[in-house]
Amino acid sequence: LQRYCHTQSTDEIAEILLAIRGRYQELGVPDPEMIIVDNCCHVRQRITKVFPNTHIGLDIYHFMKRYLSAVAGGTKNSCYAAVAHDITLSVLKERAAESKTNIAVYRSKEEQAELLESAYQKWNRKGVWNTTGASVHAEQMKHVAKGCLTRTRQDVRSDGSRIEGSHKGWNSLQRSFASGLEVMTALGHDFVLRRNVRVGMSCNTNTPEASTLPLDFLISTDGSHHIQLRNHIATTYNDLIKRQQSRRGTSSISIPFQPQLCSAEMPEKFGLVYSNHASTFGGLFSFKKEDEEMELLEQIEMSEMEMEMGDSLLLLGKYKVAITKSEAKTVNIDSTETPKPSSSSTLTLISEKVTHVSVSFEFIHVSIESQIW
Structure with a gap:
């Protein structure tokens, strides 16, 4: 490591x-x-x-x-x-x-x-x-x-x-090769792979640590660091045996399978990696996690609709809000009488000049009637 x-x-x-x-x-x-x-x-x-x-x-x-x-x-x-x-x-x-x-x-x-x-x-x-x-x-x-x-x-x-x-x-890698990041990444990958193969090949099979290593696969490589090539050959060989055994009318073949490399699908990367500690300057600040793209688009559309409704309401001098459930009831906003909405509806007015009206309802029809002065 x-x-x-x-x-x-x-x-x-x-x-x-x-x-x-x-x-x-x-x-x-x-x-x-x-x-x-x-x-x-x-x-x-x-x-x-x-x-x-x-x-x-x-x-x-x-x-x-x-x-x-x-x-x-x-x-x-x-x-x-x-x-x-x-x-x-x-x-x-x-x-x-x-x-x-x-x-x-x-x-x-x-x-x-x-x-x-x-x-x-x-x-x-x-x-x-x-x-x-x-x-x-x-x-x-x-x-x-x-x-x-x-x-x-x-x-x-x-x-x-x-x-x-x-x-x-x-x-020795840094002193022997005058290379950039890409070549250094390739050299480092080869160095780590060769070393891991060498350590695994020299491991005693009778020790408890041997149970956590793919010793059968490493032995099949004969010390070669071409791991992907050896694993591809073993996978192809085992597939051929399975196909032959699945055919009807053919006698079962007692040919042992070749050991394959058991890999873990993890989001790890060899080479240049992201460092959360370095990117935040030692945790001095944290990046804001934005919402998903669809939620952002919905928020943008809603804000645009509210802006358009606000601009339209500014052109109105006198308007009425009719909340209709079973019977239509008209509320005059300019009157001093405080409106009393039903239990299933909520009417919110902001400032003397109404710029935004929000109504939460259950199957209630809301209509806005306006009269231009």
Whole structure:
């Protein structure tokens, strides 16, 4: 998932997640159990607004980098690599490179808090931290206490390698190709598609996450990113089998169907998309939602009729309004007597010179008689 945002507001993150939630609902897939980001507490509120039951975790790479930024002398310090190693092992039981499954195993937040405090005090006694070390450590311990460094699933890769690998890929596209928006959109589409196919092909079929992926279809592609072509071939092949089976007098054919891609018909768009947050300048104003075209035309016609009636009434010096139900009753508007309309009719007069007459009635005939002075 990647998006070039006009701003760094978390509202634009929510716009993306709303579209993803719609796709999940269309496919009948449960909400993600966890989402790993590099600024967990900054975006947690917006993410949980869309996925309330999802755990928001902090990427261990960025967590480690925050501690390393407080090392006196930076990379020139001889203890720089040792500090990074201790911070990492305080969070992880086993690193991905050392694991048989190539998946890192995370500790509980109680273990992490104890080991991180021990590692910080160890290097503090050796004078490794600069003046910002104490504040950085206190801030990171808050994340540990909230459980940002824990994982709800230990069978899924949730470290920073995928995030940073995606960032490097996007950076290489921008630096290698001097292109406009259209070419960049095509390059980005191809990059995302190839990466998704590669991730799906390398997924372990025995893990729970495999149930939400079209593994049978991905295996049939043999790693090719020509998804639409492969799906068209499978659809045509399956249609031929169905036609053959539907013919009378032919023996049933026990030929297996080819796996097809299950797509969700969602109003999503790859490329240039509309951002409600950017178009309203951060929600400073909102666009008025106009009525439908037919309702607008009816309103225009009614207003034109009222204007014509108003102009005609201005030419009248003396006029009478006759409200007829069973017997005609004439009301002289110029008289001081207040008219008493029936219960099923309402007569409204505006100002001394009548410019508008509105009558609500039930099967009542209303006529206007005029006399020009």
